Amino acid sequence: MEADPPPPASALMEELVEEVLLRFPPADPASLVRAALVCRRWRRIVTGPRFRRRYRDLHLHRGGSPSPPMLGFLSSAGAGTHFVPSSTFRPAPLFGGWRALDARHGRALLRRDTGHDAPVDCELAVWDPAAGRRTDLPRLPWSPHYPYSWNAAVLCSAAAAAACDHLDCSGGGGGHFLVVVVGTNHAEMFAHVYSSETGTWSAPASARHPDDNVDFAPSALAGNALYFAFQTGAAALEFDLRTREMAVVRLPPPRFDWQRVVLAARDDGRLGLATAGKSTIYLWAREAPSRGHGNWVQTRAVQLDTLLPAGAISAFPDVVSFVDGVGVVYVRTGDGLFTIDLKSLQVTKVSRDTAFSSIFPYISFHTPAMEVASTGEGPSSGA
Numbered sequence: 001m002e003a004d005p006p007p008p009a010s011a012l013m014e015e016l017v018e019e020v021l022l023r024f025p026p027a028d029p030a031s032l033v034r035a036a037l038v039c040r041r042w043r044r045i046v047t048g049p050r051f052r053r054r055y056r057d058l059h060l061h062r063g064g065s066p067s068p069p070m071l072g073f074l075s076s077a078g079a080g081t082h083f084v085p086s087s088t089f090r091p092a093p094l095f096g097g098w099r100a101l102d103a104r105h106g107r108a109l110l111r112r113d114t115g116h117d118a119p120v121d122c123e124l125a126v127w128d129p130a131a132g133r134r135t136d137l138p139r140l141p142w143s144p145h146y147p148y149s150w151n152a153a154v155l156c157s158a159a160a161a162a163a164c165d166h167l168d169c170s171g172g173g174g175g176h177f178l179v180v181v182v183g184t185n186h187a188e189m190f191a192h193v194y195s196s197e198t199g200t201w202s203a204p205a206s207a208r209h210p211d212d213n214v215d216f217a218p219s220a221l222a223g224n225a226l227y228f229a230f231q232t233g234a235a236a237l238e239f240d241l242r243t244r245e246m247a248v249v250r251l252p253p254p255r256f257d258w259q260r261v262v263l264a265a266r267d268d269g270r271l272g273l274a275t276a277g278k279s280t281i282y283l284w285a286r287e288a289p290s291r292g293h294g295n296w297v298q299t300r301a302v303q304l305d306t307l308l309p310a311g312a313i314s315a316f317p318d319v320v321s322f323v324d325g326v327g328v329v330y331v332r333t334g335d336g337l338f339t340i341d342l343k344s345l346q347v348t349k350v351s352r353d354t355a356f357s358s359i360f361p362y363i364s365f366h367t368p369a370m371e372v373a374s375t376g377e378g379p380s381s382g383a
Contacts, residue, residue, distance in 0.1 A: 018045050022055055031088070056365060068365040070326065074100040074108055075356045081110065083129065083362070084351055086339075091129035098125065102153045102219060103360035104324070106130060107177055109154035126154055126177060126196070130364050135196065140181060143190040143204050149213035150183030151228050153221070157197060160224055160241035182228055182237055182246070184213050189246055191239055207246040210235065218321055218360060220263035222271040222286075233261040252284050252296045262329075264322035272299075274322045274329055279305045279313055281329060283342070300342070304331065307347050308338060323361045330359055 021042070024031045036043040045051055072085040081100040083091055094110070101124075102109040108127045124137040157176040179194040188209050193202040212230035214237060220227045227249065228237045238247045251261060251273060266272040271286040283300040304317055312335040320337070321330040327342040330350075337351040337359070 014041065014045065017042060018051060018054075021046055021051070022058055068106075068363050070323070070328070070361055070363050072362050073321070073330070073350070074103055074360045074362060075351075075353075076100045076358050084359075086348075086350060089130075092132050094127070098127075100358070100360050101151070101216075103362050104154055104221065105156040105159070105177070106364035107154050108360065108362065109152055109179060110134075111152075124152065124179065124181075124194075126179065129362060137179060137194055138199070138201065140192060140194075141201055141204075143183075143185060143188075143192075143206070145185035145187055147183040147185050147190075149215075149231070150181060151214045151216055151219065152179060152181040153219040153226050153228075154179050155221055155226070157195065159221065178241075180226055180239060180241075182214060182226075182239055184209065189214075189237060191244065191246055193244065202244075205244050205246065210237065210248045216358065217260070217262060218264075218358065220265055220271060220322075221324055222265040223269060227263050227271060229261050229263055236261075236263060249286075252298070260318055260320075262319045262322045265324040267325055267327055269325075272322070274319045276304075276317045276319045276331065278316060279303065281317075281319060281331065281340070302340065302342070302345075307340060307345060308333065309335070309349075311335065312338070321359050321361060323363070326361075326363070328361070330361070 071089040098110040188206045281302040318332045
């Protein structure tokens with residue numbers, strides 16, 4: 001019985017090219033763009049569904065816990081938002097006075113004031129930087145009373161049912177999402193939910209007034225609930241995505257009256273928080289939570305004077321972001337903005353600028369060669 005003939009050399013070469021391209025780092029998406037511009041054959045490889053699936057599975061499941069790369073962060077300063085890259089990814093710039101409110105699951109939530117009666121006169125939009133797509137939301141039907149405070153979050157629509165691993169759920173802008181707006185007025189705290197699947201806002205949910213106001217600080221998604229810090233730093237608003245009920249979660253007593261509390265999901269799924277002292281970051285975790293309750297335990301104290309460059313702590317440091325499920329904190333000092341990987345204690349200076357009100361890390365799996373193929377750019381030769 002004769003053996004099957006070997007595949008043609010061209011097929012073998014294409015398989016070898018694919019194996020090489022699969023090993024391009026996801027934190028350097030421009031490398032795939034350059035590969036797609038080499039010739040039509042390479043473009044066909046990197047834009048095919050087989051390559052995207054294999055590339056995602058290879059890189060997102062390396063080294064234990066799967067996670068897309070951190071491509072940079074959105075920084076709100078003045079009247080606009082800027083994207084500060086930590087990789088070769090460069091989204092198209094935003095214009096028109098949009099400011100970042102949140103970033104999660106490959107999307108960013110934006111706000112733009114349109115009148116003198118802020119915050120009521122504002123527009124909201126969801127932006128997918130990887131796909132270059134912005135979805136403008138219908139005007140928010142505020143509760144009957146004027147809001148004294150509010151904040152908002154964006155997330156994958158499957159988060160409430162834990163039906164998505166959130167590794168690539170934006171899908172180039174094609175996945176559905178939710179936007180949750182919470183706030184307080186003189187009578188109560190309230191919540192509205194927008195669904196991209198229906199294109200409408202839900203009827204408002206309400207609960208007893210918390211005797212506090214919601215802070216414009218990054219929200220946290222832990223389990224099936226969103227958490228928003230209050231301005232005093234003594235508590236947080238808990239919004240259950242399944243039941244759409246709200247509760248007040250007490251936080252550990254602050255060490256200083258002025259200290260900022262930043263919430264985040266820990267890598268074990270529990271709600272965590274970070275605060276900063278004169279030269280120390282304090283990390284806490286919530287234990288055995290039930291709605292509105294749960295004990296807190298301090299899990300770690302990270303000494304900054306042994307990690308940051310000499311002279312970096314010229315003023316009290318400030319934790320400005322704690323990345324959900326990744327174990328990275330952003331710390332602002334008088335010398336600039338630093339990231340600290342809490343597992344390796346690796347420190348990276350990401351910006352000299354400190355003139356921003358908030359930052360939102362942008363984490364996404366991005367294959368930019370898809371856009372290259374759609375525009376038809378690149379060499380026309382090389383079948």
